[in-house]
Amino acid sequence: METPSAPTGLDADPAHIAAQPRVQKVPSSALTLFIRRDFLSPEECAELIARIDRDRRPSTIADANGDGYFRTSETCDLDTADPFVRLIDAKLCAFSGIDPAHGEPIQGQRYEVGQEFKAHTDFFDPRGSDFPKYCAVAGNRTWTLMAYLNQPAAGGATRFPKIGKTIQPETGKLLAWNNRTGPGAYNDATLHHAMKVRSGVKYVITKWYRERPWG
Numbered sequence: 001m002e003t004p005s006a007p008t009g010l011d012a013d014p015a016h017i018a019a020q021p022r023v024q025k026v027p028s029s030a031l032t033l034f035i036r037r038d039f040l041s042p043e044e045c046a047e048l049i050a051r052i053d054r055d056r057r058p059s060t061i062a063d064a065n066g067d068g069y070f071r072t073s074e075t076c077d078l079d080t081a082d083p084f085v086r087l088i089d090a091k092l093c094a095f096s097g098i099d100p101a102h103g104e105p106i107q108g109q110r111y112e113v114g115q116e117f118k119a120h121t122d123f124f125d126p127r128g129s130d131f132p133k134y135c136a137v138a139g140n141r142t143w144t145l146m147a148y149l150n151q152p153a154a155g156g157a158t159r160f161p162k163i164g165k166t167i168q169p170e171t172g173k174l175l176a177w178n179n180r181t182g183p184g185a186y187n188d189a190t191l192h193h194a195m196k197v198r199s200g201v202k203y204v205i206t207k208w209y210r211e212r213p214w215g
């Protein structure tokens with residue numbers, strides 16, 4: 001793995017992301033969304049999958065809406081003391097250019113056949129009842145980085161219905177998007193649906209950044 005340079009910004013600079021090798025910008029005036037294929041190597045993905053399989057638990061949601069099938073996957077809080085996880089985190093922070101202090105610990109998500117995470121935004125609804133619980137200290141989410149760790153045999157795409165874009169899982173492929181349009185302004189065009197896996201198992205990691213330092 002290359003040694004990532006130290007990130008310094010409090011928010012991602014889209015120009016910093018766009019300037020990196022092999023980065024594609026999804027054409028959309030409504031949403032800043034980048035794709036970087038092969039961001040993680042197959043070996044890095046395999047190491048992360050092993051940790052997710054070992055430590056997974058049922059996923060949860062904020063502002064539960066009464067739909068018990070809204071998010072049926074499993075989640076893993078990757079160990080922030082694990083040197084391998086720290087390397088992956090540094091690589092993500094170098095890509096985003098955001099100060100690591102603003103990052104939540106990386107999570108893993110695992111979906112079996114029929115499991116999904118229905119259309120949602122990663123930012124928390126400032127009017128939602130769970131907002132103080134999740135956002136009092138660090139504020140809302142700013143950027144999302146998400147990497148697919150494998151390619152399930154069928155299904156498991158990530159659909160952004162408001163911009164009409166569906167992204168297929170591929171081992172090591174990274175997505176990065178801005179959840180905000182400006183300070184305190186959250187972008188509904190980030191709505192996305194982790195669609196049902198039809199065959200095989202799907203694994204991803206998610207890295208979310210906050211308006212203020214985490215914890």
Ligand SMILES: O=C(O)CCC(=O)C(=O)O
Nearest residue numbers: 109117157158194204206
């Ligand atoms: O698994 C995916 O494709 C998306 C995951 C996601 O949206 C999330 O964990 O917030």
Ligand SMILES: [Fe+2]
Nearest residue numbers: 120121122192
């Ligand atoms: Fe999400």
